[in-house]
Amino acid sequence: MDMNEIKEIFFQECEEQLAELESGLLRLNDGDTDPETVNAVFRAVHSIKGGAGAFGLDDLVSFAHVFETTLDCVRSNKLEASQDLLKVMLRSADVLADLTAASRDGGTVESSRTSGLVAELEAYAKGQPLPASAAAPVAVAPESVKTEAPAPVAEAPEPTDDSGFQPVPFSFDALDGEDELAIDGGRSVFTVRFKPRSDLYAKGNEAVLILRELAKLGDLQVRCETDDLPSLDMLDPEGAYFSWLIRVETESDEEAVRQVFEFVEWDSTVEITAGADEEAFSAPAASGEDQPMAAVPFDLSLLEDEPPVSAEAAAPAAPAPAAGEPALAPANMPLAAKAIAEAEKKETVVPAVPAAPQTIRVDLDRVDRLINLVGELVINQAMLAQSVVENESGGSSAVNLGLEELQQLTREIQDSVMAIRAQPVKPVFQRMGRIVREIADMTGKQVRLVTEGENTEVDKTVIDKIAEPLTHMIRNAVDHGLERPEKRTELGKNAEGVLRLSAKHRSGRIVIEIADDGAGINRERVKAKAIENGLIAPDANLSDEDIDNLIFHPGFSTADKISDISGRGVGMDVVKRSIQALGGRISITSKPGKGSIFTMSLPLTLAVLDGMVVTVANQTLVVPLTAIVETLQPEKADIHSFGPSQRLIAIRDTFCPLVDVGHILNFRSDLANPIDGVALLVESEGGGQRALMVDAIQGQRQVVIKSLEANYTNVPGIAAATILGDGRVALILDVDAVVTASRGQPLSPDMMLAATG
Amino acid sequence: MSSDGTSAKVLKLPEVLDLNAASRLHEQVLAHKGEDIDIDASDVSRVGAQCLQVLLAAAKSWRAEDQNFKVQPASDVFIKTLQLLGISDEALLPKEMLK
Incomplete structure (x- = not known):
């Protein structure tokens, strides 16, 4: 799976998150005060930010961060979700969607929209909402949104710390670092800890080359940790003992630094943090000159994150005569502990997401193929059933039983397959x-x-x-x-x-x-x-x-x-x-x-439909079952003429226009005698009922819709076609079109006009 | 550290000290254990981290046994690589380069 695919998945997820975000905000807008709704909204923004951070989409990250900060204030009840605030948030959601789209498809989002909203959101988070007009000038200039992404971040008010929230949604430290990113005349400082494993060398990689690559990015200050180095007799010449602590001062961003280690990240431990780790460097520099081999004190510097612990741990180790090993344990342990602590911190960041039903993403083509095959299966099953009926001699019940079961199964398969494609x-x-x-x-x-x-x-x-x-x-x-x-x-x-x-x-x-x-x-x-x-x-x-x-x-x-x-x-x-x-x-x-x-x-394209197979002027037609309210055998007494060519049929207490399908479709020029046919009472889109007159009902069947438009051309009054069990093509009646046509206008001109646009 | 240089054995390093050379270098250095040694790194045009590990470990061992171990002369590449990797052991870097 290459990067693009992963990115594509990220964007798909973004869409889901954005939908979640919007519906959540709308619920809040409607007065929902459920904390879970706020949480859901927060999570959506948070996830987008996290993913965007991993892909280095800085615009998205910086905007999402501000948004998130304000949401966090709402979440912690520091801020009331007023109508005005929700309006801003809804607009922010729109901008977030645009930024996502811009990141995916290229293009840009008008910076004034982003910056204005950033200012408004920040103002809300600080508890001093700006009037919308005042927002724009305060805003960060568009370019700076990119390069100085952390600027608004840094100014943003501290979110509630008790929630354990830190903007560290991904396993990467990217976002973590950005908060404290030291900006020094456009140059940032990163501290890199790089410890290769022997695999790195075994695979033909070379630490020297990596450091050289890193040096291209900017100024390096490198310190080699040599404590792991065993005595010469014990040394495995192809082992990996060195590790490095590197201070990089560069104009590039963290992503660039990370890329240097791209090919070796599996074979080494790479830890990149933003900001200088001055102590780490000053300590060895001081002692380095007089006691070049006094490696142990060096390590104290590594522990500067947790001074009390490290001081104690390292103190007894320092006097140890054999430079390396004894000191190693304490030196590495706090590091490990720190890593674990960080990992834990990350875990607590994202609150438990309510269990969502499991889903997989499937290529639409595959589903289409399946649907086509199922369509064929249905036709085939119908054909089989028909030929069994035709060859029925002694009435083998086993065959009939099996056929019935097959029919049910086919039907179930069909429903399930259609359900895959159907989306709300x-x-x-x-x-x-x-x-x-x-x-x-x-x-x-x-x-x-x-x-x-x-x-x-x-x-x-x-x-x-x-x-x-x-x-x-x-x-x-x-x-x-x-x-x-x-x-x-x-x-x-x-x-x-x-x-x-x-x-x-x-x-x-x-x-x-x-x-x-x-x-x-x-x-x-x-x-x-x-x-x-x-x-x-x-x-x-x-x-x-x-x-x-x-x-x-x-x-x-x-x-x-x-x-x-x-x-x-x-x-x-x-x-x-x-x-x-x-x-x-x-x-x-x-x-x-x-x-x-x-x-x-x-x-409902490509759908399968339950239809009533009818005969009209020796043609076989299928009338969608969903349209049919009831069928009836007209009696002479119920038929009333109305005008020159209109007829009504009395059904119980009401009159209903009688529509001769064969006439409307130009199957025959004269009107058929209602007494010889069957009337299908249908409900049309307009809500009115009509009695469609057909010659005979053949039966009820499930048919697979084959588009006429795709295979032939649009035919007025016909919705689609299907293949029957005997292999013949039957047309599916477009009930609404026929009903419309029965209102007086002939079928073709209007529809033809429509068809040609 | 210092003094002589005349009595010490000289180990001439090959041009390329990549990871394939590490094992051989290890053997060579081990063979000289217990005696003063000068490492001639003047021909070195490429050196990898693993060979430097060997050399640094050797330097430590020698020092622990109070023997002389020094790299002299050394090529630019050798010195630059040491600097790049942040290795500042004076046994490996010729004295004048240590500033």
Whole structure:
């Protein structure tokens, strides 16, 4: 596993942590006071910082550190999580996400955003919140964020020490050191303890070369620890006895120093700490001249971290005549103890994370392959079942039993495999929260985003692709849909606009709704604009619905002035196109003064669906079972004509339009006699019920969806295709399209227009 | 340390004192145990830490037995390497280099 892969994993984890961070902050924002929530938020930032430190992502580290410090104050109840603070924190979370993205994909984050927030966060941590405007000038200059990363760190208030917190999340000492990093005219000082093992030499490495490499970085002050050296008779010429204490004064950062030891870190003990270890050097320098061989006193210097212990330990050792061995034990022990202490310190830093379910990361391609294979398996199983039925002679129950079991197993495998790909829409919805915040800030509007059905699962590919159109629609809704706070108050509405984002499963599709409680579509303006742009004739007589749909036309923008956020003239038509590319549909309902609702319905791609296999005009069709409410045999008395070609069917106490599927799909030109067929009562996306008339029901079956768009082209009224047990292709009916078509407009033109965008 | 130099045996070090040379050097030095010795490091163009370990251990042993052990003359590379590694034993570094 090379570094890039590890880094990739780090970024993936970052995404999870960022999501965790945001949802935690939002919970706090909603008044959650559970300390565990604060902890979770803290941990998220902490982990990102830790990982970033290991990869030398300084910008990320320094920002995360400040963020973390403020969070720590909240955690220790030094600071109250006020609404204002949470606002700052939410923005900080956004910046953190940007910094992460910038670290991964290159690019930069506007330094003014970072530095302003750093100043605000620090001010909060110090207990003296700044007014937002004052924050910027105090801020650290952008360049210095990089080179002088520790500067804001050093100024940051001391986090609660009793929690044992030290910014040492990783096994590396990187961050530990940075706090005390000595900056001396841009040069930093590091103390390196380097003890090779014999393996290092055995593998052809050479301590001399490493030190030479290190010397290239800056000025070295080297002291060789020779106490381990045995007497000549006892010496293993290929052993490793020397170790070094090195003071490096360099313009490079710790990472550069560490890189020198990159290839030998497994074969030696390398300890790099920031800052000078002056005592370590001064001691030997003093005694070194008169008693070059008096190695024992040298070692005292090593122990300077724990003076009382080391003094005692070394004192008896000093007079020992045989220079090395006796002194060794005390000399090394405190070091070891220190290492252990450090390790323990690190362990206490990160509080126990609540046990998360174990997960593995799998390449999406592998899952896709599996899904395809399972699809084939399902078809194959259906074929087998069919041929058994056809060859059924004496009714071998064993075969039937086995077949049934096979069917169940296949089904279970299928469900499990599909579940692997299915993901909740939550991450996408969470991202929208941020977009709403940003746009609300930019437009000066007050918006509350309410999300529903975040756990609705949909295929991963769909999730990846809906983010963009969704973003666009959200922007539109805030920018164009919602009114300004003053206006809202004037109109008697709450100054805070509500944007409702919801997801649900409906008829085997996922339906995502974006509803705002804003002004609704200004139809007069839309119409005027459309006439102005030459989209419609001035005297065109359009229904409200038609006018609403005009906004999906290419090159249409309702905003009077073009804003930064939306309305560059490439508005909803782009959204519509990308949704259609997914095999989805988008519609709009708007009530003046009450708001608009955009509804997009997307297929659960690649899914397997339970369908009713029906015959229409000698064609085999599959109707998604999820859409069917009930089936019934129409009786002559129940059928009522309505207008020239419309018919209604009475079902119990209600009338329901009867839709002749064969006619709508142009399988036949005349209307079929309802008495000869079967009616399927379906629920369409709009919520209304329709009775679809088909010739006969063949049975109920599970079918694997094969995309028509991918293999052929989009066919109006048909959602997809499938392969039946006998190897024939059957088309899957797009119930909603058929229902829409039954409302009067013929199926093709509208849909064809849609298909070509 | 000091004095003579005339009576001492001279051990001429090879040009390359890398890790392969350490064992041989160890044997050579051991063979001279008990007598004053001058190490001629003037030809040395490359020296590794392991050979220096041998030499330093030897210097200590000699000193413990009150015998003379000194490196003289020494090449620049030899001296620079010693300095780089922070070894300041006067037995290994020619006197004039110790400052």
